[in-house]
Amino acid sequence: MNPIKWLMAGVACTVLVVLGGCSGQTGVYSTISGTVTHNGAPVDNAKVNLHSTVEVNGKKLGPFSAMTDSSGKYLLAMNGKEPGIPPGMYKVTITKLDVKNPNLPPDFDQGQMEASGLARNLLPKDYENITTTKLSVTLEPGKNENKNFDLKGQASTTAKPTGTP
DSSP, X not given: OOHHHHHHHHHHHHHHHHHHHSOTTTTOOEEEEEEEEETTEEOSSOEEEEEESSEETTEEOOOEEEEOOTTSEEEEOOBTTBSSBOOEEEEEEEEOEEEXXXXXXXXXXXXXXXXXXXXXXXXXXXXXXXXXXXXXXXXXXXXXXXXXEEEOSOOXXXXXXXXXX
């Protein structure tokens, strides 16, 4: 084999190794859809959060979020400009906040709202954080449909909503 053919073969192998070995999850996406119910009844305006259970480059991915519609259906098909989220295993948290002051600062999170008495979670407390939830889902590349979550138990009573701050 002449040196040019060896060089071409070497370049081709290098390109294949780089494309196959370095790509990781880049360019591979998953979408997820399903229904959230509480004791069998659809839950509207619930926030479904997916928390990655693995690290990529030393960082956890997500959380990735979607809201349910009036029939309890949710769809997570975009992440910023990306057409989905990376495949893998995720822990799932679900909350539905009853907010008593719609003029809260935009940086208030659920914990701050509950601690201040400005909101409360209307769903069972077991599903509101990643340390207590028993919900999880494994996403394959492409569409992941009918990933339904039926929450059991009584609604949370962690904080009683009050007036304004």
